[in-house]
Amino acid sequence: MSDFLDTELTDWPSLFPGVAACIEAMGSDSFETQLLALLQQAVGIEQCMIFAYADNDEVDCLLAANQNKPRVAGRLARLYAGGLFRQDPNYLHLRRLVDNRENLSTEELTTMQGEAMSPSYRSHLFAFPDLIDKVSLNVAASDGAYYLNLYRDTQRGPFTSTDLACLNGLAPLLASLIRRHYSSTRAGPEQPSAHEAAVLAPLSERERQLCLYLLRGHTLKTAAAELDIALSTTETYRKRAYAKLGVPSKARLVALCRQES
Structure with missing residues (x-):
């Protein structure tokens, strides 16, 4: 990395709140949102x-x-x-x-x-x-x-x-x-296949976890229990995930994740 120029032109203090937000969000569903915000602010x-x-x-x-x-x-x-x-x-x-x-x-x-x-x-x-x-x-x-x-x-x-x-x-x-x-x-029993991971990549961490439980045969209620969140929160994650993936139902989600690349 020594080939790059020095960092004197970077406004480092302006990035500190974004850095702090990323550290605070590590391991949570909001980490990727905070990371993207930091990168967008830093370099666009x-x-x-x-x-x-x-x-x-x-x-x-x-x-x-x-x-x-x-x-x-x-x-x-x-x-x-x-x-x-x-x-x-x-x-x-x-x-x-x-x-x-x-x-x-x-x-x-x-x-x-x-x-x-x-x-x-x-x-x-x-x-x-x-x-x-x-x-x-x-x-x-x-x-x-x-x-x-x-x-x-x-x-x-x-x-x-x-x-x-x-x-x-x-x-x-x-x-x-x-x-x-x-x-x-990534640690846990619900690891996706390479194709499933690629299909679900646009989702947040919690949305991906929910979809994986649904793909493994769970109902929304049992998935909520596994994730230790309220059923209403699970319904919100499902709506967001389906909207991002462009699927109207669990059947279409399963079909999408079973297609070959």
Whole structure:
């Protein structure tokens, strides 16, 4: 990360409340909202994705967020987790992080490597919605590796040297937040398949958990009991999740999550 410029132009005090909000929200349903708000304030992004690389050469999508085109973000996440991740220019480096976990404090910021992308990879993941630049944070973890990707579109333009310096300064913090939050929330009996994780990526953590219980045969009432929340809260999560996924019923949810990428 030493290749990036210094961070003197970043207004760090203005970011402190957002940082505090992320720390406070770790392990809760609001963490991703706070993280996106911090990133938006720090550098301005069009799209954000977080993936988890595992030992078995599989990738789970933990977060796929595009405020203007949420369904597009979900589709891109499914394509990536479905196999395109092996064409990622950072793939071999991420595999090394998974295979060699001696230094779990490792994080590395990388800029877009357009010349190393295959034509199919670039056309599938960048041609629509007109994404032109990406910055990634590769994060070593005890359970594999996490991969944060931040995107800019043609309207915002590429990341500037000031943006890169800011992200360079934030990298250790972002890596720690991501490790701590997802290592706690991913633990549990209701782990999704790679395809389910990609389909459910646009949802909040609680919305994903609820959908997974419904996919495993639970009713709304029994899912509420498992999640230790009120039935009315569960109904709210279900409405939000179905609206984000564009499904009207549990049957359609099941069908969507059973489709092949």
